[in-house]
Amino acid sequence: MGEEKKTYMISALVEHRPGVLYSISNMFRRRGFNIESISVGEAEQPDLARMTITIKGDETLVEQVVKQLKKLICVIKVSILDPNNTVARELALIKVNTPDTKIRTDVINYVEIFKGHIVDVSHDSLTIEITGDTDKISAFIELMKPFGIKEIARTGIAALPREMKAIRMETE
Numbered sequence: 001m002g003e004e005k006k007t008y009m010i011s012a013l014v015e016h017r018p019g020v021l022y023s024i025s026n027m028f029r030r031r032g033f034n035i036e037s038i039s040v041g042e043a044e045q046p047d048l049a050r051m052t053i054t055i056k057g058d059e060t061l062v063e064q065v066v067k068q069l070k071k072l073i074c075v076i077k078v079s080i081l082d083p084n085n086t087v088a089r090e091l092a093l094i095k096v097n098t099p100d101t102k103i104r105t106d107v108i109n110y111v112e113i114f115k116g117h118i119v120d121v122s123h124d125s126l127t128i129e130i131t132g133d134t135d136k137i138s139a140f141i142e143l144m145k146p147f148g149i150k151e152i153a154r155t156g157i158a159a160l161p162r163e164m165k166a167i168r169m170e171t172e
Contacts, residue, residue, distance in 0.1 A: 007054060008062040008080060009052060009054050009081040009083065010055065010065065010078060011161070012024070013043060014040075016047050020074045027069065028065075033061070034056070035054070036054040037154070038156050040052075041158070052159045054156065054157050062080060086160065087161075088159035090134055090137050090157050091155045093127055093129055093152070094144055094151075094152050096149055097148030116130040128140075
């Protein structure tokens with residue numbers, strides 16, 4: 001029997017220059033690997049960027065992905081993040097249909113429970129910002145479906161390993 005498919009987070013420190021994202025996504029395409037989510041942004045040094053790539057597969061697949069990433073000249077460092085020792089967050093913007101006062105009130109109550117923020121209001125919709133782990137975002141989206149979701153934009157996961165002696169700050 002094959003191994004069970006799990007979700008893996010890969011962190012890659014890469015050169016911050018044009019064409020790097022293309023090189024990495026092209027490697028995934030050539031090898032037939034699927035990216036579940038990818039987020040990239042400037043790292044602590046201005047000439048470097050940090051990528052968090054989420055993939056589903058077994059241990060063999062993730063090891064092969066890491067091996068292929070390490071071969072790319074634009075990749076400085078690659079590691080598989082341990083979910084038990086990682087701070088990971090995602091941001092989602094969700095535009096929800098709110099045609100009347102009762103529905104709008106219900107949606108606002110859910111936003112408060114999930115510690116979200118209403119970032120835009122129109123006559124018949126609210127745009128909500130939710131930040132947290134993927135399960136929290138997915139749970140909120142499921143709660144909003146009966147109201148009618150007009151649009152969703154998700155950032156993908158951004159993650160950093162925890163320091164071994166860090167004190168975990170609760171913000172949610």
